[in-house]
Amino acid sequence: MTRPQSLHQSILGEIEDKILSGAWPPGHRIPSEHELTAHYGVSRMTVNKVLTQLAAGGLIERRRRAGSFVSRPLTQSAVLDIRDIRTEVAALGLPYRYEVTVRRRRRAAGADRALIDLQAGAPVLELGCVHFAGARPFCREERLISLDAVPEAAEERFDEVAPGAWLVGRVPWTSAEHRIRAVGADRDAAALFSMAEGAACLAVERRTWSAERPVTFVRLTYPGDAHELVARFAPTQG
Amino acid sequence: MTRPQSLHQSILGEIEDKILSGAWPPGHRIPSEHELTAHYGVSRMTVNKVLTQLAAGGLIERRRRAGSFVSRPLTQSAVLDIRDIRTEVAALGLPYRYEVTVRRRRRAAGADRALIDLQAGAPVLELGCVHFAGARPFCREERLISLDAVPEAAEERFDEVAPGAWLVGRVPWTSAEHRIRAVGADRDAAALFSMAEGAACLAVERRTWSAERPVTFVRLTYPGDAHELVARFAPTQG
């Protein structure tokens, strides 16, 4: 359990404890790097590393000449883990399977451009999928892929690998924006999930860019309260 | 625009660009600290700072003796900003108001202990609130506060400050877990939001601990698709 920690880790832990326990309340001025250096008998660089890390985590704020202060939590920002659907299903201990229901190549129309920031007439691939957990449909996927950004997608059948996983393996690295809403099931979703039209569904919309260029838009619709997203907030991730 | 950056910031930017543009694809081994040291003409500590930061952001993975590698994005973890409800309403440009509808002090029963990890019979304060944006109800709040953790809450009327804001100002620093689901409106919510029973609502449940002790449980229910949560993911925060 108590594995040998590095110096700055144990110092980090100590200071964190002081803040989390309330011994050092929000607004409290914590000792200067110089004082901490003396207190712990370490070099200033080590102390600096700790405080820099605490500041990055939002636990303290630092001002030159003034000192470092325990920050008051204004916006609790939590880390949301967006996992691959296959992984999600596997976590339930159910066999995973998916079907491609729609695969259409076309040029971006007005409606598309509202979803993802594309040039008019840019070639896009429209995809529809259903993901299954065991025998039951788990999630509906509606996706647009910019063929300007990912031309290889035009040739891909997506029989073997789902579009999400395919893109992750192909497109280098991305920034993304997620929007999470509750929506009533449309006729399609109601039939798919065997639920009443208008019943509650969780909709996760994700827009993805790579090197400033739009890559893909996807809307994942999960039935009712059978699915939930979990986000955790902890001062230091670990 | 191009303000004078520090050395490690500009190096960070360069490497990030290489990864995001795809020049260094996932799995690619990036130059060793020693090589980067030579390439940029800086000390190893500076390079180390950059790579450590990239690793913390999840953009690269580091293995002793083997080197540093561009990681393949498996779980895209996004940062979800959980704001104060008052702030959310203010962002809409609407006047904010709230009402306390329920305020009951009692001992934790079985149902409560399923929500928040309390001892049997521990004193809790049960609260119900409705938050308004303009004239329309914006959000329903159901809350349990552990009076062991926050005894002062027993005396507080919550006339002036909503429970969420009150707690943030009082309880030092917390870790929290958020669960986000879509639920059908119960009779109460349907009446409140003037919607059909069973219509889609977004439910955000938050459990909060301070110094390992449970502090509060809150369930926020937002009407239908009138509300959405936004989470962003970017390699380096900034």
Added chain:
DNA sequence: TCGAACATTATGTCTATACAATAACGAACG
């Protein structure tokens, strides 16, 4: 051929020192 011992290499951590940038403080001055 297989496994154990060893060498090598890259990361991980820490120190001591240095100078720069910033902003709070206090003293001098109008």
Added chain:
DNA sequence: CGTTCGTTATTGTATAGACATAATGTTCGA
């Protein structure tokens, strides 16, 4: 009394050197 200006405490950044640690390759021996 208020403003300006220099002083100084504190953080921010960077360097060079050192040793620790881990894991990969390599060599040698059974």
